[in-house]
Amino acid sequence: MNSFVVAAPNKCIGCRTCEVACVVAHSSKNMFTSTQREIEFNPRLSVIKTAAVSAPIQCRHCENAPCANACSEGCIVNTEGVIYINQRTCIGCKTCIVACPFGAIDMVSCSEDGEKKQQTGLKCDDSGKLCIKEKMVANKCDLCLGRQGGPACMEVCPTDALRIVNSDGIAGATREKRRRSVSGLSCYRVN
Amino acid sequence: MVSRDYLINIDRELCTGCRRCAEVCPVNAIEGEKDAPQSINRERCVFCGQCVQICSVYASIFDESITPRAIKLKERNMLETVKEPLFAAYNIGHAQQVKEALASSELYKIVQCAPAVRVSLAEEFGFPYGSLTPGKMAAALRRLGFDRVYDTNFGADLTIMEEGNELVKRIAEGDGKDLPMFTSCCPAWVKYVEQEYPELLAHLSSCKSPQQMSGVIFKTYGAKIDNINPAKILSAAIMPCTCKQFECTREEMADSGYRDVDVVLTTRELAQLIKDRGIDFANLPDEAFDLPLGNYSGAGAIFGTIGGVMEAALRTCYELMTKKPAPRLELNFVRGGEGIRTAMIQAGELELRVAVVSGLKNAAKILEDVKAGRCQFHFIEVMTCPGGCINGGGQPKFLLPEYREEATKSRKASLYEHDSQLNIRKSHENPDIQKLYVEFLGEPLGHQSHHLLHTEYVARKGQN
C-alpha cells in the first residue's frame, strides 16, 4: 500500500509552515540567502482556510491513482510506494488535474538544476510580441522521496497536526478498531 | 516420501478451535480445547478425511502474520501451481510424486480410477454437481502420460466374485461363528475394526479392496499380457478417499512381489495435476478405458455409493445360491442413505438378512451386537463416509455444507444412472472377469485367488 500524509483539521492552525517546509525540501537553493526572484514558491500541499476548517490538503497516493490512469503520456507512476510525477516527460496537458478529486495537483513552471526550463519551440504572443514560453509541469506531493527523515511537512508542524499513514499503521489501526468493536458488543444478546 | 502416519493433519497456525471437525469425526480423534488449535489422536484416526471436508477455516493470503502460502503448499506436499485456498484441516498430497513418476521414461505407468471419481472430478472444473465424465477422465489420464488407463471398477467386479463366493461359503459351510460377514473395501472401516474391535476381525471379509485387487492383478496378469517387467510398473490409483494411501502402504499389500499399488491420489489432487499440466478438461473428447482391465459392469460402477457393494453382491450371490437370476436387478431396498438400513431377501431356501451401515459412527452399535452374539445378519456393508465413497474425504470440497449435500445427491443419482445404461450389470457377467479366471486365476477362492486377492488383518489396539 502507498503511504500518505494527512492532517487533523482540529489541530491545524493554518500557519503554512508546512508549505514553507515543502518548498525548502524541494528546492536546491537556500531559501534564506536567495532573492525572491530566484525562489519559486510552489508548495506541493495547500493549506485551506475557510470559516469551517483549516487544513493542508495533499496527495493521498491513491492505490488506483486516477491522475496516473488518466495520464496519456505515462508520466505518473507508482514508485517506492509513492505516486510520482515525472516532470521531465510531462507535457502540461492538465488531465491529471481534472482527474484528481482532491485538487492535489498544481501546474508550475519547470525548473531544472535551479534554472527555469524554456520551451524548445513553442512561443507565446505577448501583446503582439512573440516570447519564449516557460515549460509548465504538473506538481504534487511526492512524500519527499529520497529525503532522509521522510516528509518535511510533518517535521515542522508546530501543532503536530500532520501524520503519515502507512500500510502497517492502517492494518494495526483496523485490527485495533475491530478488537474494540468486539468488546463493544460483549454486552449484546439476542434473545 | 511423507510418512503414512501423518496423512491427515490440522494446521495449528490456522485452526481456531471451532471443533466442527470433531463433530463429524467418527472416531473422536480430534482433541483440543474449544477456541484453541486442535490436534489429531493418531491412535484413533482412521484417515477418513471428513475433517478435511468440513473445515472452513481458510488461510487468508492477505494475512501477513501467517506462514506464506508457498511454504504451506510444500508442508502439505501439494503442487506449487495449486491456486485454491488452503484450510486448517488437510491431507498430505502425493501429486508431486506422481508428476515426477509420469516424467520418467523408465517406468510403465498404470492408473486406476475409483467408481466415485467419475461422478465428481468434473465439479473441480466448474461442471454441475455429479456430472458423469468417465470418458473425459480417461482422456485426461492418458494426456497426463499414463500408459494404461485401467479401472478400479474392474477390481470391484473382481471383488464381488471373491466376496460373493466367500459369503456363500461362509453361510453354507461354516458354523456361523464368522457371520455376519462384513465388507472390507473401506480401509478406514478396516482400520477401525483392527484398532477398536480386534476380537471381531474374523468377521471381516478376507477380500482385499477393489483398489488392492486391481493393483495386484495389474502387476501380475496385466504385466504378462502387456509383456512388461512388473518391477518397472508404477501403479497409481485415483480415489475419492484420503485413507486409500494408507491402505496401499500396508506392509502385506505386496502379493504381486512388489507394492501392489504404489501411490494414491485423491480426486482433488488429480484435478490439481490436470490443471498443473494445463490440460483443458472441459474440452477433452470422451475416450474409453483400456481393455481388458478397464472393462466393468454396472455392479462395479455402483460401488461408489452406499449400498452399492451390497446391491452388486446380491446380484451375484442370488445366482450363486439359487442358480437362477435375481427377479430384479435394481434392489432399491439396499440403496441406503440414512444410518443403518436392513433388508431381507428370499434366496431359495435361505432368508438372507443384510444390513448397510452409512457412516462409521453408526457401526459401533452393530459391532457391539455382534460381540454379544445378538446380531442376526448374514452380510453387512459398512462405509466410513456418510453416503459412501461419493462423499469421501478426498472428493471435491465445497465452500458450504449445503453444497456438499446437493453434490452427494447428484453423484449418487449419476452412479445409478451409469449402472442402468451399461449393457452388463452383474459382475460375473463381465467377460474380461470371466477371461481373467480362465486364463490366470482359476476359480474364485481358488489357490491363486487366495494368494493374490485375499488378505489378513492385524489387531492394532493401543497402537497405530
Place this chain on the structure above:
Amino acid sequence: MSGTLNSFVVANPTKCIGCKVCEMVCFAVHDKKDQVAMAVGTIAAPIIPRLYLVRSEVLKMPIQCRHCEDAPCANSCRIGAIKQEDNRIVIDENECIGCKTCLLACPFGAIDLLPQFKDGEAVIQANLKEEGEFGLEEKAKTVAYKCDLCQEHGEPACVAACPQQALTLVIPAEEKKRRNRQAAVNLLAALK
C-alpha cells in the same frame, strides 16, 4: 429521503465458534458473478470476505459494517463512491480510487483495501504502472471492500449460513418495538 433506518448484521459473541463459515459464504455469494462455482478447486482467486472474524482474548465474532445512518466513510469519500442505496451503505468498487480515506474514517474496521478480481484474475490498472525490479510493471487494482448486506443475493447469506445461528439481521424499528413490548410484559409481572 428515506424514513427507515438502515439494517445491519450483528453477531452474538456468546454463540460464535470462530468457524469462518460466514466469511466463506460471503465470498461465495459475492463472487458468483465471477464464475466461481461451489467447489473449492474451482477458486483461483484469493478468498475476499466482507466481514472479518475477530478473535480477542475473551471474545470472538465477525465484525462487519453497521451501515451507519451518518456513515463517516461515505461522508469522507471525495468521489462519492460510497452511497446509501435501499437502506444500506454500499461502496461502488468500480468507482473506488483507493484513496484509503474511508479506512481512516470507519471506527469499526469494517472496510478492507484488497485487490480486485474478475473471473479469477486480478484487475489491472488502465495506465498506472509500478516501478519494479525490471522497470515499469503492471499494477493490480486495489479497492475498498465492505458488507453490502448481500445487495445482489437478496438477503444476508452469512445470517443463513452460520451453523450456530450467531448472526442476526437487525431491523432497528422492529427490534425496538420488540424490546419495548417485552419490557412492558416484564413490567406487568413486576408491578402486579
